[in-house]
Amino acid sequence: MAAVRVTMEIGSDGVAVITICNPPVNALAPSIIAGLKEKYTEAMNRSDVKAIVLTGDGGKFSGGFDINVFTEIHKTDAPKPSVAAIQVLHLVVLCSYPRSCTWWWSGDSNGLVAMLEFLLRSSLGLPELSLGVIPGFGGTQRLPRLVGLPKALDMMLQSKSIIAKEGEKYGLIDAIVSPEDLLKISRCWALDIAERRKPWISSLRRTDRLGSLSEAHEILKAARQQVNRTAPNMPQHKECLDSVEEGVNFGGYAGVLKEAKVFKELVLSSTSRGLVHVFFAQRATSKVHSVTDVGLRPRKIKRVAVIGGGLMGSGIATALILSNTPVILKEINSNFLQKGLKMIRANLEGLVKKGSLTQDKMNKALSLLKGVLDYSEFKHVDMVIEAVIEKVSLKQSIFADLEKACPPHCILASNTSTIDLNIVGEKTRSQDRIIGAHFFSPAHVMPLLEIVRTDKTSPQVILDLMTIGKAIRKVPVVVGNCTGFAVNRTFFPYTQGAHLLVHLGVDVFRIDRVVSSFGMPMGPFQLQDVAGYGVALAVKDIYDSAFRGRTFQSQLVELMVKSGRNGKNNGKGYYIYEKGQKPKPDPSVQAIIEESRRLANVVPGGKPITINDQEVLEMIFFPVVNEACRVMDEGVVIRASDLDISSVLGMGFPRYRGGIIFWADTIGSGYIYAKLNKWANSYGNFFKPSAYLEERATKGLPLSMVNVSGSQQSRSRSRDKVVSASSGSASTEASKGSAELEALKVLRDRYRIPECYGLHAPRPRQRLYDRFPDRFGLTVSPNSWRYQVAFIWECRGAGIDPSRSLFLACFRLGKGPGGYYLTARSCFKISSAPSNNKGWKMRFFFISYAQEWGFSTGWAIWSIDNALSSLSAGDIAMVDRLRGILSSSRVIKEMTEEWMVGAELSPATGGMAIRI
Ligand SMILES: C[C@H](O)CC(=O)SCCNC(=O)CCNC(=O)[C@H](O)C(C)(C)COP(=O)(O)OP(=O)(O)OC[C@H]1O[C@@H](n2cnc3c(N)ncnc32)[C@H](O)[C@@H]1OP(=O)(O)O
Incomplete structure (x- = not known):
């Protein structure tokens, strides 16, 4: 470079x-x-x-x-x-x-x-x-x-x-x-x-x-x-x-x-923090270990077949031809085919009308489209995207046919939003070519493409789909296979939480208002109107069986359908839809809601609950965060930020809030856990905190820290694969180390601690160790980094400037009455006798250390001065506060136990790490 x-x-x-x-x-x-x-x-x-x-x-x-x-x-x-x-x-x-x-x-x-x-x-x-x-x-x-x-x-x-x-x-x-x-x-x-x-x-x-x-x-x-x-x-x-x-x-x-x-x-501002996070989260999706870093080159996809000309199929075909990829659209009869072709034309005309496409470009795009009724032309395609209704047997028979009709290199993708891909491809022997290409509706507009890999999908196929995804201007996020995949799975409690609140007595339109003012494009009930009730009814049983014990079921949607409502489709849902007008809340749904409340009968003591807007928001989004935790725990996503970008691009979660996990971490795992626990006790298992959330809450860690401990990994269903995918084929010990480092990096990012050891790279520290072995009294281990981060983070939590805590962490902790505590002795030494040989040596050492991490000398000096200016004045209160942290902190206690056993610091340097 x-x-x-x-x-x-x-x-x-x-x-x-x-x-x-x-x-x-x-x-x-x-x-x-x-x-x-x-x-x-x-x-x-x-x-x-x-x-x-x-x-x-x-x-x-x-x-x-x-x-x-x-x-x-x-x-x-x-x-x-x-x-x-x-x-x-x-x-x-x-x-x-x-x-x-x-x-x-x-x-x-x-x-x-x-x-x-x-x-x-x-x-x-x-x-x-x-x-x-x-x-x-x-x-x-x-x-x-x-x-x-x-x-x-x-x-x-x-x-x-x-x-x-x-x-x-x-x-x-x-x-x-x-x-x-x-x-x-x-x-x-x-x-x-x-x-x-x-x-x-x-x-x-x-x-x-x-x-x-x-x-x-x-x-x-x-x-x-x-x-x-x-x-x-x-x-x-x-x-x-x-x-x-x-x-x-x-x-x-x-x-x-x-x-x-x-x-x-x-x-x-918090807005800038969120938006900058999303910027990098989006770019991070391009890096998939064992796929994008193993020297594979994307193959050219010259022609794509789309099966099914419904809403999704026609949207996908539109996106492809708009990016100059020739498409064959297959339907089962000419009536459906004509409808599909018409829909594609209408999609393009809509763009022309909006001014985002010229008539010429529209004509060119249409010239790349061909409608067919059989598989005869499939021998010339490089990729098929199936987009038929969510019926397992139908998809299975289509994939069996595709295996025969397509060339052996052809990628076989399904746009299913819920069905396990292993089941979809069960009747074929082409599991390595089967992949999920989950688009969001309308597919030619929504920017997210969820790429679902199974255990058998080949890296080449994943890379090819990522490449075509980018070509059609989507952000491809590679996720693992499970019911609902990453996005729908994470957000299934969004609608269910809203329904549960309604059945506890909260007004439908108030919920929508609160959620919209939080920054979602619309509230959950309007969204249900827009998506149509068919979707809600189709996924109800699937979610109920996949997530047994933590779903909320009511008759509300069925009752709405019974009363002749089908959402925006027929102009009647929770809202009334009239051409050219904003949706208007329909007061007459109240009777239907009352009937559903009566049937569900979930209000404790029969008295509707009274909650403020903040609680409405939390009761809707915290269950989403909780499910996101399970998604991370099971390794469905490679990294937490993939859920952030997916929630922004797939669900319209406000970009300036940084995505669902980033936002949750600004609130804190402890708070979310406590709230969910409280609601679980009052309203049932829908709110029960996941083990992942509980672990982070108890340890005071951010949710974005995917890898925390060995037990965490063993609990994970499929994450082992993902973790090893992200840490290479190194030995268990090494991958443990890299998981630890990854965790540190997350900690650093989340708590904005740039000063953590090891976070900038393990190697500089190792190099330092190699160069100055006498200055290290302990072996460089991921744990030491973790604890140092924890320490700095604890200090930060206590309102102590990170630059000070870094400085303090660099120097030694001494033994005093009642236990081990941090002493500012080393710092005093520097400040009281700057010309003192040892003081200068330490100062120099700190600066060279900082340089090794990639910090500027200016920063290092600034940081020392900053620390000295507070410490040299004999800031006893701060030392007391630190002592307080040390004696009360669980993390620090944990440190004490481990560090007491083996660690010994070199007296020559005053310590390069915390000594407790
Ligand atoms: C005072 C001033 O007014 C303040 C500012 O200037 S604020 C900064 C304004 N700049 C921007 O917002 C531009 C952001 N960048 C972009 O829009 C696009 O990257 C681009 C149009 C420049 C290039 O797009 P493209 O070729 O698709 O490359 P893209 O994949 O986005 O980025 C390539 C790499 O460059 C990095 N990158 C892009 N712009 C960057 C920037 N301004 N700073 C740091 N890194 C940047 C990306 O993170 C990515 O890194 P990665 O490969 O490690 O993931």
């Missing part, structure tokens, strides 16, 4: 070409920004440089600011100096008008002076709001001045990127040139500007595209109204408008100052 660097080459024409290199997307990491600043200064100081062109390595410019920095900030709760540096750099660049230098980037003749301006312009998109922040580097000011307020607001508020042609049309870029000519033309253009043959206009000072003040205010007012409607729970939208308005009212420079202030605040 190419090194992260910024280079500068100065040509004989006097143009300095500065190139940033940070694969894969040349993200603006702090080191890149520092490198840019350095090269800029160097170029400015050289008399032979007339102009500067900024470019990116590997044929790309930049994917914007390095999002990993946000993650770091989220872990420490404080903006890193790097962020401030960016702002400083921005201002420096902005204010220091280079006399003879031209900052110029890919086709922008106005692009003098502010190099960061070019980053903005050439990326052709400002996706910052999708990460919970607002555009920085003056983005909120420059974009409106370049493309006009309406287009700029559209791009920023929707995080919408635009293609080069559109950029040219709106004045964001000046010329479109071929990749081969880009640098050559850029050099000439830059020289033209430097030598005043072309004009330079600073975008920050432009006002011509802003319109009059009153026009601008009108546009902003309309945007504000829209934001209140569409993003009520996301502060960054409103803040973005405020920053733009500041610039409109008081000038670009004032706008930049406001933007910088707001940016710093937003980066610490």
Whole structure:
């Protein structure tokens, strides 16, 4: 992999070409920004440089600011100096008008002076709001001045990127040139500007595209109204408008100052934490151990057959032809076939009507579609996706036919949402080719593709389906085989919980309101209306037998159907649906609900319960979290974040809450466990906490920590396979270690503890050990890392700054009256006698240690200073607090027992680990 660097080459024409290199997307990491600043200064100081062109390595410019920095900030709760540096750099660049230098980037003749301006312009998109922040580097000011307020607001508020042609049309870029000519033309253009043959206009000072003040205010007012409607729970939208308005009212420079202030605040918001988590969770789905890391190459899927032209089949076919994959649609008779083809056409027409597809592209897509009534053409397909009704015998006979009709390499996929794939493929001998391709309705719109593998599905088949999934613009998440798979299984208690609440006396429409204001696209009852009652009735028995003892059954849906209601389909459900109107709650369902309540008779003591909105929310979502725990426990998902992204993309769980597990961990396993336990005692087993949840709650661990202990693994039904898949074929001991590390990583991420040993990588620590064996009095073991993390985490829980606890953890714990406790002696030594040999040695050691972990020296010094500033003052209260933690903490007690036995620290260093 190419090194992260910024280079500068100065040509004989006097143009300095500065190139940033940070694969894969040349993200603006702090080191890149520092490198840019350095090269800029160097170029400015050289008399032979007339102009500067900024470019990116590997044929790309930049994917914007390095999002990993946000993650770091989220872990420490404080903006890193790097962020401030960016702002400083921005201002420096902005204010220091280079006399003879031209900052110029890919086709922008106005692009003098502010190099960061070019980053903005050439990326052709400002996706910052999708990460919970607002555009920085003056983005909120420059974009409106370049493309006009309406287009700029559209791009920023929707995080919408635009293609080069559109950029040219709106004045964001000046010329479109071929990749081969880009640098050559850029050099000439830059020289033209430097030598005043072309004009330079600073975008920050432009006002011509802003319109009059009153026009601008009108546009902003309309945007504000829209934001209140569409993003009520996301502060960054409103803040973005405020920053733009500041610039409109008081000038670009004032706008930049406001933007910088707001940016710093937003980066610490819970919204940004959730959104950044989702960003990485989505990308993590591309990595499936033993599939994507074993050198397999995806095979070309030239033609796909879809069986069944119903709602799902036609949606899947639509998605495929939209991405240029030829499709054969098979139905059992011409009537059904025509209906299916018509539905596909209607799907495409809908997109044309919305403006997201041109008529030409629609025609091209339709030309790739062919309807058939038999299997004769199946010998030419590379993949089949079966999408018929959920009937086991029908699916089994289709798969038996497919085995005969398709070539031996053909992938045999089923879109079943509930049925065990082993049963689907029972009548074939092609189990290695059988896989689940679970789309969500409408399949051409919903972004999630759940890829279900069985024990026998071959890695090649999984990889091929992942690849085609990405080609049709889905996010493929690979999951294990079980009833409902990962998403439907996790969310089955969502509807059931809502039904149980209704039967306990809570109003249907209130539940929907509470759930919608939490951020779901609609409440569970409206969702049931939209999905149709057929689905609810079809899965009822399946779930009841698979999850026996923890389902809630009522007659409500049957009674609704009996009364002539079928949800949105026939315009009558819990709501009334009229064309062109918003769904209206139907008060007449009340009688049906009363009848169902009477039949279910679950209200304790016959008196409807009284609960507040928060409890409504918890009683609906905590059972979902509980089931998600079982899904993780059984290894149905590879990692917790797969459930986060699946809940966001498949169920509409609010993205800014980070997904179901991320959200649950912000609440805490202990709280959720206690609530579920309480409800289980009052209302039955539907709420009974799972063993996974119980374990994490008792140990005070996050739910996202999938691997905790050996007992956990042995309890798991199918996770052994998944765990070994994620930790390779190493020995048991090694895989235990890697599971431990994985757990640590999760802990670190969840509790935002960047300072944990071993979390950055076990190897640096091992290297240190190899280099300085005398300084380690104990063997490096995963357990020591775990305990150190636990310690730091405990300190954090007690409100002690993680940087201090890290520092303390680095130094020794001494023995005192009443037990072992932490002593600040080592720290005092440093602070009271900084010139003392030992003090300096320790300080130096700490810094080099920090460097090995990948922290900067600056950070290490800052961290030491931070710790010293509190400790050197003799902060007895804190030491007492720490002592309190040590004596009361279960984790620490556990540590004590183990550590007392074998661990001994080197007196030479004062300890590299906690000594209890
Ligand atoms: C002050 C400023 O205004 C603040 C900002 O700039 S905020 C940051 C704004 N930037 C973004 O939001 C861009 C995010 N990135 C993207 O949209 C897309 O990655 C892209 C369009 C640049 C490229 O897409 P694509 O080629 O499909 O690559 P994609 O799979 O998304 O990413 C490839 C890798 O780059 C990483 N990556 C992408 N953008 C990154 C970024 N800005 N920072 C850090 N890593 C990034 C991804 O995590 C992924 O890593 P992995 O391979 O280890 O999983």
